[in-house]
Amino acid sequence: MPRFLPFSVLLSFILLPALPAQAMDFTWSGFGTIGYAQSDQSFKYQRFISEHGTVKRDSVLGAQVDFKFDQHWGAAIQGKVAPSEKSDASWQGVLSWAFVSWRPADDWLIRAGKLRVPLMLNTENQDVGMTYDLARLPLEVYSIVPTTDFVGLSISKSWLLDNVEWTVDAYSGRAENYTRYYGREIKDGAPTPGSWFQKLNVTSSGLVLSVHGIDNMFRAGIHEAAVSKPGGFISDIPYRRIAPGFGYFDIASGRNVDSIVIPVQNIGISLLMPWDVRVTGEYARMKVTTASRGFTRWGSYFSVSRQFGAWTPYVYYAKVKSTDASLGLYQAVNSNRSSLFGDALNDYQALAADIVSPFDQWSGALGASYRLTPRSMLKAEWSHIQTGVASSFVDAPSGSDSGDRHFNVLSLSYSFTF
Secondary structure, eight states, X not given: OOTTHHHHHHHHHTTGGGSOGGGOEEEEEEEEEEEEEEESSSSEETTTBSTTOBSXXXXXXXXXXXXXXXXXXXXXXXXXXXXXXXXXXXXEEEEEEEEEEEOSSTTEEEEEEEEEOOOSTTSTTTTOGGGOSSSSOOHHHHTOSSOXXXXXXXXXXXXXXXXXXXXEEEEEEEEEEEEEEEESSOBTTBSSOEEEEEEEEEEEEEEEEEEEOSSOEEEEEEEEEEEEEEEEEEOOOOEEEXXXXXXXXXXXXXXEEEEEEEEEEEEEEEEEOGGGEEEEEEEEXXXXXXXXXXXXXXXXXXXXXXXXXXXXXXEEEEEEEEOHHHHHHHHHHHTOOOTTTOHHHHHHHHHHHHHHOOEEEEEEEEEEEEEEETTEEEEEEEEEEEEEEEETTEEOOTTSOSSSOEEEEEEEEEEEEO
């Protein structure tokens, strides 16, 4: 939890006793997903998925309490247990929501506390598997954001026109987040393969337009995040020449910057077409100007589904790609190996390439959901993934690369609310 979170949340909730207690009402609810995923390869994909199978990739359990004090004031607290965001080995309990809301009028909503960024179509409800049919929201798109949560202020203004609600959200706040890296040969600070996590302090703001109809939804937003971390960021990976035509990429002597500004843009639309066919598409991009420039990328997906009673089969295609310059840098660093270097320096070059963190992959999926009851759902999905130059979603084995991979993933899950 960020060190500023207790003050911000407590400042919001300390106001509660001053509100009319006799009018207070509250409801509680819960949600969860028990998910299993298995690939046909030995390496790990999306942190946990391999041929050994895992329940850690998609499983989550949460609960929420909503308070209503009168027609103007309310509050909500939501917590969840899920795989840790700063360790591949543990689970973590976190506070997802903790805010006070005020409606000065029916078309205005002001919230203060811990909130979720109104980013993609399903960002705010991504932990509640009952709210969408896909077994897993495409990470190619849903990973493109420095943080999905913030502690701060959100202001919303709505207009209802011909059964269509238009909403503009403006938000600003801070968050503490973690970025994961994976070293094929060595990891940061240890001469062994593995993952490590860097803590980030993020201050983000944004402006989002959402349009909700009876069956359709549209959302577009512009966001900007100022990100800092202890020790700063390595701005570049300089090349050190040892002899004519011979040298190495040196992370340790790279120039450091205290903070960086990351712009993010997104757009998404979901439409109910003739014959009850639903089409959904989303696109997002962001820009990073440090040694981890592979994080500068765009991602998109397109899905088609149709409900047949309790069944909803679907198909989707998703792609994520870093810039050509980022992929070119990765290739230059990754191929800079020599028998004259020795194992230690060659491993150091592999680490430098891994820190670039490039993304170049596409995935196609075929799946279906089945609603057992209004509050429970079964999902099954087969997906095929292909990587291009490289993909940081793949933990490449020692001595190999994450690029030019072709593999399949089977996902089964049970989602519920109560």
